[in-house]
Amino acid sequence: MRVLSIQSSVSYGHVGNSAAVFPLQRLGIEVMPVFTVCFSNHTGYGSWRGPMLTGDDVREIVTGIEERGGLDGVDVVLSGYQGGDDIGDAILDAVARVKRRSPDAIYACDPVLGNAKSGCHVAPEVQDLIRDRVVPRADLITPNQFELGFITGTSPDTLDSTLEAVDRARELGPSTVLVTSVERPDRPDGTIEMLAAAGEEAWIVQTPHLPFTVNGSGDVTAALFSAHFARTGDAADALARTASSVFELLENTLAAESRELRLVESQEAYARPSMRFEPRRLR
Template sequence: MKILSIQSHVAYGHAGNSAAVFPLQRLGHDVYPVLTVTFSNHTGYGPARGPLIAPDDVREVINGVEDRGVFPHIDAVLSGYQGAESVGEIILDAVARVKAANPEAIYCCDPVMGDVGRGFFVREGIPEYMRDEVIPKADIVTPNQFELEFLVGRPLATQAEVDAAAEELRGRGPRVVVVTSVLTSDTPEGTIQMACYSDEGAWLVTTPLLPMDVKGGGDVTAAVFLAHYLTDGPRVALSRTAATMYGVLEKTHAAGSGEMLLVSEQQEIAHPREVFEISAIS
């Protein structure tokens, strides 16, 4: 499969395309990475050095990829953090052009906006832009619970409320909604959950909660889910994504590393050790 991934890039650590490209490649997919920024490090560390890529330059790179005649062969477009509406418009334009060339292509959007404990960490206006303009045009969206709460405009305290919110979001356009970092009153103590909702069914997976805060985890989750979805569908994608994320993060925590050990623990991407039970959501 061939994936056009339009995201940020960092030299140190794993975020945006620096988190997404390697797992996609390790799982056998060709990736065309287009960079929207090139920073020294994830901004979660504090100040980062390096430039924002001018929107016109991002568009030119995409135009150059199109010039190579590959748009009819692209199976998916992947996006993550969108720092400005102008970049979002370029991404949506690229999605439209890829789909015009290949109507079977899909758009997977990780609606990066914020998280529990940090709140919103994007520029004012971006959450509303994601909600109103981007989400309706996506085929797959991968919000965390905090982002899902914003997208539907209410807090989600129980699993049933998460289920209803995800189905509401599906009603706005996306075929598949993956909710990450689910913690509700129904979540077993000491665990964290991930849920997937699709036309084929809805499922929940529970994994141990590790006492760590990892940068770029959502970017890897979206990439790994998309990689497996393209070849095996939503249920298998949820199962393998949960196993991979737990495997990589467990090894990262055991090593005391502040950055995901994506490369040294790449077997957890290709052949994760753990298999977690998938429960159907009625």
């Protein structure tokens, strides 16, 4: 299996490609990372060093990969945070190139826009890019509940309204949707859920809600689910494997009192997930 992953890179810590590549490699997947930034650390620290790449830089790198035959046999194109519309255009160009050579490839997009607490934290032009041009081209998207609402112009909160928003998102283009954080008011205290819909089926999985947030966990979630789903086409299995792996990663990070994901220390969770959380079929 081969993945072209176009995301940010940091030297210290784990976000973007620095979060997604290693777990995929532990699954035995050949990953071709293309960086959109090369920063010292993620921007959550308030300061960082290093360059941003341009859309032309990304195109040049993808062109070089194509010249080596590297776009043949790609199974997944994975993208995350898009810092500008020029990067978005370059990603869409890469998707088109891959699909010309590998027509069955899946474009899996994590439509990073923001969250319910802080709202949108990307520029207006990026909001428009993701909603109007990127999502319709994607085969699989992995929004959180807030991002799902933004994309669809809805306010999902209950399970029914979240399912309705998922269906609306699928009408825009993606055939598969993973909602990475479902916080419905009637869920048991101390829990959080993920919901996946593909074909005629929808599934939800519930895990304990750990009392912290850490940068990069969404990048790992999107990468693992996309890879598992591309391999099997089984949304329930992909959901179960992803939930188990990510929960163990977060447990290890919390136990270590670390601000950064314990990504390497948790590697067995990706290769051999415990399958401790069983999805429930919604339809």
